[in-house]
Amino acid sequence: MKKKVGVVFGGRSVEHEVSVITGLQIIENIDKSKYDVIPIYINKDGKWLTGDSLLDFKNFKENKLNDLKEIVVIPKSNDNKIYTHPEKIKLFGKKILDSIDVIIPAVHGTNGEDGTLQGLFELMNIPYVGGGVLASSVGMDKVVMKSVFKSYDLPVVDYIWFFRKRWNENKENVIKEVEEKLGYPVFVKPANLGSSIGITKAKDREKLEEAIEVAIRYDRKIIVEKSVENPREINCAVLGYDDNLKTSLCEEPLGWKELLSYEDKYVRSNTKGAKGERRVIPADILDNIKEQIEELAKQAFMAIDCRGVARIDFLVQEDKVYINEINTMPGSISYYLWEPMGISFKELINELLEIAFVTYQDKQKNMYSYDVDLFKKIDLANNSAKI
Incomplete structure (x- = not known):
């Protein structure tokens, strides 16, 4: 019996279109003799949708996604069902549309590649492709990622980082740190974004200010990296x-x-x-x-x-x-x-x-409960709880 694969793509991200392309390429190339595909499209408003028109890229180009049904999934362990959105069914509430055995998340960038979707799948306790919550979130945040790499003595370029709030409150202080610790030229990047969006090279103070103003539109956390010339x-x-x-x-x-x-x-x-x-x-x-x-x-x-x-x-x-x-x-x-x-x-x-x-099977070997009669040992009424 073929397993059902939910391919999730789109998402509320500036990389939305790239994700659609990845998702449809996966659907086109998946082994149809082993798997049945259920396309799950997250539109730019964050609605989860499914329907056969998602299977043809031409429908995205011509805006002919007319048969889509809004759906929900539930963050409940071992509930792998897809439900019709309850607001769409007046009389009977949500209705089961289908079930899925495994998920391929093909959402790039924010709200997908950053661990948020992976957290949902963990709560559902369903197998899914790709890195888990930790790997996804660390891999998305360039500051945390480089910090982890440095802790393993892996080679990364010199960098500094700061929050948007610091820049708005004291631009001169940020500029001074960049110039003293890195010098020019540098690359200015939103910490949590991909596809080169919001990234600018700055060769002097004027360009640095302009680059930061661009980057803070996309993220509250900014990283500035020393440029490797002619790499x-x-x-x-x-x-x-x-x-x-x-x-x-x-x-x-x-x-x-x-x-x-x-x-x-x-x-x-x-x-x-x-x-x-x-x-x-x-x-x-x-x-x-x-x-x-x-x-x-x-x-x-x-x-x-x-x-x-x-x-x-x-x-x-x-x-x-x-x-x-x-x-x-x-x-x-x-x-x-x-x-x-x-x-x-x-x-x-x-x-x-x-x-x-x-x-997924390896994860099921973990213990998720620890039997101890803790409640009987604690009296909250007498403020005797010591944990």
Whole structure:
């Protein structure tokens, strides 16, 4: 009997459109002989919707999503059902539409890749693909992520960070810290965002102020990083769980000078450069650099306790390698890094689902109750509770 897979995509995030593309690519390539797909679309207002029109990308382009039903899921352990939204049924309240055996979250960025969706799935006690709450939240927050990497002696560029409130109250103090600790040029980034949105390079004080004003529109937490000049960006994906890991081929994006923009990453992803290429796979790097990147990728993956697949992005300056960031929900699940190794998109999804089931079964071995007659030992009325 085929298992039912809920593919969740969209979301209240500036990366909404990218998520739709990833979700539909997963649906298109999933092994239909093993799994039945239930598309679950979170629109920009945060409504959860399902319907057959979600299966055709043309309907998104032409805004023909007319058959959608609003649904809810319940954060109740072992309740894997999809219900019609109770407000849509006047007489009988919510109604069961379907049930799901496993979930593939394909929501990028805020309210999806940051651990929020993963927390819901944990409360539902249902298998799901990708990193858990901790890995997702740490991987999303660039400040916490770099702090964790530093604690494992993994190489990251120098940085400082601050809250939006501090900038609004004392801009001069922030600027002074940047100039004294980092100098110019620097990159200014929202701490919790992806797809290069809100990121600006600043080469002087005037540009720094402008860059921060842009970044604080997207996040209350800002990170400023020392620029690595004239680097090569090399990316490598990791697949697996615990220490049972393997690395993909390395890629080098082409046609960028200082920063890969949103358009570079997605709008031009299906176009070719002057020599017919947008990226080089495998990247043309020395064997010792390749081996160093593969090992650092695994270490970064384990440092945040990730599982499933993640893509780790590096900056390479001659013989120096820096971890730029880890993407716990890479666009299109980074299938293009695995296909040249003989792992098709379908096989990649199969392996991700198998990992989800294995790690779920492992979690069920944990004890979730501890029998102790604590209530009889405490008298709250006499203020004798000592815990």
